[in-house]
Amino acid sequence: MLExxxxxxxxxxxxxxxRFLEQLVPDEELHNDVKLPEDKESERRIIExxxxxxxxxxxxxxEVGMVSRDExxxxxxxxxxxxxxxxxxxxxxxxxxALQHRGELVLGVVYNPVAGQMFWAxxxxxxxxxxxxxxxxxxxDKARAVGTYIxxxxxxxxxxxxxxxxxxxxxxxxxxxxxxxxxxWCLLANGWIEYIVMQRSGIMDVAAGIVxxxxxxxxxxxxxxxxxxxxxxxxxxxxxxxxxxxxxHETIRVMIHE
Numbered sequence: 001m002l003e004x005x006x007x008x009x010x011x012x013x014x015x016x017x018x019r020f021l022e023q024l025v026p027d028e029e030l031h032n033d034v035k036l037p038e039d040k041e042s043e044r045r046i047i048e049x050x051x052x053x054x055x056x057x058x059x060x061x062x063e064v065g066m067v068s069r070d071e072x073x074x075x076x077x078x079x080x081x082x083x084x085x086x087x088x089x090x091x092x093x094x095x096x097x098a099l100q101h102r103g104e105l106v107l108g109v110v111y112n113p114v115a116g117q118m119f120w121a122x123x124x125x126x127x128x129x130x131x132x133x134x135x136x137x138x139x140x141d142k143a144r145a146v147g148t149y150i151x152x153x154x155x156x157x158x159x160x161x162x163x164x165x166x167x168x169x170x171x172x173x174x175x176x177x178x179x180x181x182x183x184x185w186c187l188l189a190n191g192w193i194e195y196i197v198m199q200r201s202g203i204m205d206v207a208a209g210i211v212x213x214x215x216x217x218x219x220x221x222x223x224x225x226x227x228x229x230x231x232x233x234x235x236x237x238x239x240x241x242x243x244x245x246x247x248x249h250e251t252i253r254v255m256i257h258e
Contacts, residue, residue, distance in 0.1 A: 001054070001099055002122055005075075005109040008049040009095040012042040012079055013113030016086070016095070020114065024087055033153055034087050039063055042079035042095065050075055060233065062204065074100040076207045076233055081110075082180030091115065096182035098207035103232040108208030110182045119186040121215035127189050136217045136245040137191035145172045145248055147195035148184040152238055155200035164199065167255045185209025188243060189216035195244040195252045202238055203230075210243075219246040223256050 019038050028035040043063045050059060056070040061077040075097065080086060082093030091114040098108045110119045119134075121127040127134050139145060149165050156164070168175040176193070178184055182205055187193045189212045196213075198206070210228070214220060220228035220243040228241060242253050 005097045008046040009111035012095045013111045017113040039080045081182040092180045096208045105230045108211030121212040127212045127215035134190045140247045145194040146174045148176045150181045150198040152201040181205045182209045185213045189213045198241040200238045219249045
């Protein structure tokens with residue numbers, strides 16, 4: 001199943017890369033989002049490959065929603081995570097594919113076709129980037145820590161976002177707002193950054209990244225410090241999480257003020 005997920009991500013990613021530098025015409029452009037035909041075509045190719053090998057599996061994908069079949073296996077697909085970045089020619093986007101088996105996340109694949117970065121992990125088997133095993137870093141100095149901030153669409157105002165992120169801007173080296181959350185978790189997994197703060201965001205965008213980060217040794221909790229437990233996927237379920245290299249976890253967590 002991991003190999004099929006990687007194949008689907010590769011095929012969809014190749015299509016997205018081919019279209020990337022074109023002047024894209026959106027189906028719909030909203031205040032905080034954009035809908036592109038490339039989203040739908042990437043999704044079509046992924047579903048075709050997964051159902052070609054596993055016709056009885058259920059798939060949830062961003063554009064078509066739930067394609068319900070046997071619910072023992074549920075594929076959670078974001079065919080273009082970072083659509084706004086893709087639309088403006090900013091090469092921070094990915095194809096994200098996760099698999100849930102009987103309510104438990106068991107594998108994740110995140111592919112950035114422009115950078116040629118294929119991240120993947122299976123539960124209990126470690127995390128990898130292009131075949132090389134990866135792990136979180138060991139940085140302990142808050143002042144040198146780099147993190148990312150993830151928030152759900154329309155979940156808080158921009159004014160609330162500025163107030164919330166101010167401590168991280170002031171007290172750590174840098175906090176990024178990449179608007180491509182699947183890849184953010186992979187940055188943590190590969191030791192490129194030290195922390196992630198996620199506020200009221202859907203699990204669909206980050207399910208694959210969470211598997212990869214966990215297998216790379218990341219510590220993931222809710223804002224109160226309770227260890228992360230995956231709950232059976234629901235498309236509207238929003239979560240607020242903090243993740244880190246472990247050594248900085250409590251330092252970062254106590255900086256969170258709702």
